Structure formats: C-alpha cells, structure tokens
Amino acid sequence: MARNRPTVADLRALKGKRQLSKLRVTSLEEAEAAERAGIDLLSVTYALMLDPRFRDAAPTCFAVPGDEYGMMGATSDEILRTAVKLKAASADAVYCSASDRTIRRLADEHIPVCGHVGLIPTHSTWTGGFKAVGKTAETAELVWRQVKALEQAGAFAAEIEVVPAEVASAISRRSSLVLISMGAGAGCDAQYLFAEDVLGLNRGHYPRHAKVYRNLAAEHDRIQQERIAAFKEYAGDIASGAYPAANHVIGVDAGEMRKFEDFLSGQA
Template sequence: MAKNIYTYGGHPARRNLTVACLRANKAAGVKMTQVSALNGDEAAACAAMGIDMITIADVDIVEVRAAAPETFVTGSQTMVQYMTEDEALAAAIRCAEAGADAIYTPRGLKTIERLAGEGLAVQGHLGLVPRKSTLVGGLRTVGKTAEEALRLFQDFKRLEDAGAVAAEVECVAVEALQEIGPRTSIVTHSIGAGSGGDIIFSFMEDICGDVEDPPRHAKAWGDVLSIRKALAAEREKALTGFREDVQSGAFPDAAHTVGMAPGEENKFKEALDRWTPVHQ
C-alpha cells in the first residue's frame, strides 16, 4: 500500500516505498527490484509492471517523476558531473526537491557524508565501480578471495559511518555479498553480485535484450535489439526507395499530386502569355 510522504521539496506525495520500507524489507528478507529508466516512457513502463524502484540520471527527474509519480526513484550523479562537494550537494538538493527519493553518487566518502548530513537518502557504490576499474586491475569480479572480501566488508562499514542508506554492489562474488549483507545496515542493490542483495538491479537495455554484447551478469527477457535492427533496416529501405524514385522522376507521380481543374491549365497559360510586368 502506498505511503503518504512529504518530498524534500515540501510537497505532499505518495510512494510505493520509503527508506523505512527498504530497511524493513531488508530485515525481513523481502527481495525488491530496481530498473534503470532513460525517459518518462521507460519509467511509466516500470511503474505499470510493478517494478519496485527506478534509477535515473538526476537531470531527468522532472520527466520521470511525472511519468511514475508513486514509484521510489533514485536520482544518479555521474563521476564527472559535479567537481566539488558543494556542487554535488546543490545538485542533490535540486533533484530531491523535484521528487527524487534517494541520491546516488559514485564519489568518495566525504561527498556521501556531506549529502547525508543534509538529510538526504544517499546511495554509494561498492565492489566494481567501472569508472574506477583501473584501481582493481580492470573489469573483474571483486571479493573472490577472503582477503579482498574482508576489505570490501570494511568498505561497507566506512560507507555506513559516512551516513549512506544504500549501495550499488556491482560484480562481487556471490558468497561475499551473502555474508556481508546481514552484517551491514546498508541496503544492497545487487548487480552481478548474486541473490544476496536486498534489491536486484538491472539495466533496462539488458532486461529487454537491447545490447549487442551484454555483460555476463545480464539476462534478457525480451529481444528489443532484433526489433531495433529490423526497424533500422526498414528505415534504410524506405529512404533508399525515396531517393531513387526522386532521382528517376517516378516520385512525385499522379497518384500523389493534385492537378488543376479541367481546362484551367490552358487558361492559365494564356494568361501568362498576355501578362506584362507593371515595372519595366
């Protein structure tokens, strides 16, 4: 049942989930779903299909909130959008004011602490952070050894201390997250980290089969890529036909034009022959 809330911007609203719900579901072992959305259409589809949470680019919050007014939405900042803690905080407040329920940031603990200190629900990122992948030797699974899994657990504790509510946990060994999850208050969003996450997160394009070379952890329940390719092929066929018919004179033809009334063309030609310019 939807909960009545006030948004960070001070507006009454209803939400399918609150942060308190996320924590209660974590404690009860209730699994939740999260999907990315690039626009209002995708957000509306998520809401209609009962997806629990939507993650978006923070700049799309107005469109997405209008399309999915009651779904828990996380507004995501990228690594390079906001250079300073002040910039990240200002952007987070704008996003929350427009209706975001949480703010994701891949930046460091100081940024997370700054945002959390203003009463924002903050989500960090642990495990493989693709844009920082050079630090762990490339795109790989994190926590496959006991030593590395322990370091990951310590990272969770630092994130807790910084005030984060949640974390995207990406490409982590299944057993590592299974053991860490119950030992942290952090609500875990698993992507490529197994079923030990409190929330199972996947990208819309992976779910819909719209990726040419999907990552190992992605599963497709649709085949949008084939449809997109067929659409592109049909578009190319249409454009080629248009160009060729124009060049050959086959288009526009009588079936696609309107002529003058009978006898009016001759009258028009005679009038043109008699016409003389007013100014020579």
C-alpha cells in the same frame, strides 16, 4: 491494485523480507514500461530525472539518479548543488560514488544517498580493473570496510557489484544498508540490471550477471532496414517523377491562374 511510491523508511523496513527489483533506464518509454511492470527502483540519467514528464511516466518507482556528474570530476560543492536540484525534481535519492566526506555532506543535508561497494567502475583501478572483488578473505574484508564506511557516512543503501554471493550475503545480514546486488547474488535486498541488457539492446559484452529477456536489437535492425528501404523508395519516386503526385499538391482554379500569369507577364 494501486501502489504508492516507497520511501527510504519503507525500503529499510523491507530489508530481509523480500527482494526488490531495480533497473537502469534511459528513456521515458523504458521508465513507463518499468512502472507498468511493477519495478520497485530505477536508476536514471540526470536528464531523465530533470524531465518534467518523468513522473507522469513513472509515478511510483523509487528513482535514484546516476553518477554522471561525479564521473566528470565534480567537487563536493558541485555534487551537493546537483543533488539539491535532482531532489527538487522528485528524485527519491541520489547515487554517489565519491568520498565518504562528500556522502556525509549530502546526508547532513537530508539527501538520501546510495553508495557503491565491491567493483566500483570509476574506481576499479584500485581493485585490479573490471573483475570480481571479494574472492579472497582480504578483499572480502575490503568490501566489509566499504559498507561500514558508508553506514557511518550516513548512506541508506549501496550497490554491491560483482562480489561473491556468499560474501555479499554475509555482509548484508550484518549491515543496516539496503544492499542492491549487481552480480552479488540473492542474499542482498534488491537485484539490479540495466534495461539494455534485459531488452537485448547491448551489442557489446554482456556481464556474467546479466539476463536477456528479449532481443530488441534484432527488432531495431529490422526497423532500420525498413527505414532505409522507405528512404530509397522516396528518393526513387522523386527521380522518376512519381512524387509528388496530383494528390500531394494543391490546385488552383484555371481562370485564377490565367489572371496570375497575365500579372506576371507585365512584371519586369
């Protein structure tokens, strides 16, 4: 059955009714696969969001461009200008881990904002690095305050990353935000994984909350070996004279060729 792309109002209305699915995708192929698989939400790169082919690949996925600009130290003005461009390119919302003041500015311009609480990778030095946040009452209160600040700033959603499931669930029940879990349990409103983890393409560390469904890294390795073998055969054929063969070149009538050679012989 055909589906329509959800709106912010639709996502809010679904809070507490069913779990939404979210993926981080970085290519048109991944976006198309997510669309055909029925994934609800996509986190995408700026380049992918600005690609005019993106909506052909994923017409009904709710798309939230990521925070590349913010991670480069952009000012509020720059973030706003970028958000306007992304929205014009059919972004449904923008992800922003900048200050509450910046988020409020985006919301004032009617740009839907998804914030971030718990383990925020770009701000992780303040919470002790890449580890769970909320395992003590004090740090759980910090996550709660982060959520309330985003509500007051006008965000409609937030990623909640590596927070104990019980803490995340208790917060989600008391918040109007659409809370998107990254390792924060099923008591939130959506589950979020990176496509590279789902597909088994991540050759480094897999986070605890990741689940691998395929081993495409092995398939990529196999294809790479096939590339190398083909290139070696090609180079070998050149060295042996097997390439190019007669069927790879264009012939010329013998009489015409003699005329051309006669012409060349008369040239200085």
